[in-house]
Amino acid sequence: MTTLKQLLSRFLSAIVFTSLAIYISSAQAQDIVQIDDAWAGESHAGQAVGAAYMRFLSKQDIVLMQIESDVAKTVEIHNMSMENNIMKMRMxxxxxxxxxxxxxxxPGGLHLMLFDLKNPLLQGDAIQLTLTFSTKNGTSFKQAIKVPVKRIHSEHDDHSHHHH
Incomplete structure (x- = not known):
């Protein structure tokens, strides 16, 4: 018969081992790909879609396969391009x-689209993204990043309209 102490010991060992495995895979991921300049655009109440941006520098050829987020139901990779003077976006x-x-x-090129936002993305907040990559030999790894939310500035965003 297994004692409570033995069960607790096994349970704690399993937690430590699992945590260590997650830490190691995360450390290996950071050895392969560096992600910086990450940010997400601020959204407004009632807006169900957001966007995130970043830069990747990898030590080997890899493929970004999937993105998960704590703030969106789905995250897709999109590309914007001009075709016959028409801006087109495709997944x-x-x-x-x-x-x-x-x-x-x-903005205006490759980006991540966040669909069905659970809450508005507010300046000063940070969202969690978990990116899944695959390597040439077929192994996959995940990398979790914190992405700060920033206000997007553009001429169209300027609410100080001048009326004569």
């Missing part, structure tokens, strides 16, 4: 990231 199934070449997600 990408995945995003190849070449070794030693910066891949930039920025």
């Amino acid at each position: 990408l199934e995945s995003l190849p990231i070449k070794a030693a070449k910066i891949t930039k997600l920025a």
Whole structure:
């Protein structure tokens, strides 16, 4: 018969081992790909969609396969491009990231779309994104990042209209 002390000991060992495995895979991920300049645009009440941007620099060819978020039901990779003077946006199934070449997600180009926001994205908040990558040999790894929410500035955002 197993004692409570033995059960507790096994349980704690399992937690430590699992935590260590998660930490190691996260550390390995950071050795492969560096993610910086991450930010998400502020959204407004009632707005169900948001966007996030960042830069990737990888030591090897990898592919961004999936993104999960604590604030959105789904996250998709999108690309905006001009075709015949018309701005078009299309979803990408995945995003190849070449070794030693910066891949930039920025407004007007590649970006992450956050759908069915649970709450508005407010300046000063930070959202959690978990990115799943795959390598050439088929192994996958996850990397979790905190993404600060910033106000997007543009001429159209200026609410100080001048009336004559």
